[in-house]
Amino acid sequence: MTPAFLLRGSRYWLLAGAILLGLYLPLLYRDWLSLKKEAIHDIEWYTSSLAQLLSRDLAQYLGLEQVLSHLDRPFIRRQFDEHVHQKIGHLGLLRIKIYRRDGHQLYNSDGGPLQPEQPDADFRQVLTGAAVTYILDQDTYQHKYGNNAGRVTAETYYPILAGNPPAPAFVLEAYYDATSIIDRIHHLFLPRAISLALILLGVGGACAFILRKNLLLSDRVEQLEAFLPICSHCKKIRVEQDERTEWVAIDRYFSEENHISFSHGICDDCLAEHYPEVARKKKEVRSG
Secondary structure, eight states: OOHHHHHHHHHHHHHHHHHHHHHHHHHHHHHHHHHHHHHHHHHHHHHHHHHHHHHHHHHTTTOHHHHHHTTTSHHHHHHHHHHHHHHHHHHTEEEEEEEETTSOEEEETTOOOOOOOOOOHHHHHHTTTOOEEEEEOHHHHHHHHSSOOSSOEEEEEEEEEETTTTEEEEEEEEEEEOHHHHHHHHHHHHHHHHHHHHHHHHHHHHHHHHHHHHHHHHHHHHHHHTSOOBOTTTOOEEEEETTEEEEEOHHHHHHHHHOOOOOOOOOHHHHHHHOHHHHHHHHHHHHO
16 A cells, blocks of 8 residues: 555544544434433423322312412311322322412421522423423532432422413422432443444444545556556557547657647667768767
């Protein structure tokens, strides 16, 4: 292989590697987002189930709005608290909070003080009927709440529907231990990342093989083009163009191909062969 081939080949290998990496990283990121979306869907299922159970069960008694509006009454609060703890125990939720549309907190399942929630963009988004979920690792949770949960915690805001037709009337904030779900994502993600890498390496290897063959063929063509077919007798050069072959004189060939102009003369050997008298007199002049 010529140095030019190796230099040209290295550029192609770098380009192929950059293309494969440019494909791999977005596909890997999309796969990660897909797994994370599945995890959030699983996490939100527990919160949505609780919201639906509260709406269904409380509607059979005083009604959801009446119960939540009268939680300051000890009897209603005690009954509601028992009902909620039973449900979150079955669903595996850590604790919940319930807010009015204006952000005023109505209920806290861990018995802590009721603190209002500032209706930010996420809170307002929940009031349109959409769920909002954040996955907090231990450091993020400690920075946000000041204590270490010792787990990966999912924090979900979910609308509680009321009225006819049903519309978001309250906001349910639920916390869920998402450690097992996140671990499952990591265990699924690694094999997918390896499989994707192997697929792209296989495709890249096939492309590299084809590219190498093309480069070898191109280098061979360049080597063949470096040879100039010339007649061994008259020294005309063979030119192949438009599927026809033509033999042209050397001066014409270089004049047409390389725009070189020629001035004609005669060498000593040809002078002696074709004009011996002139050659003899020239020799005598040189020697005299």
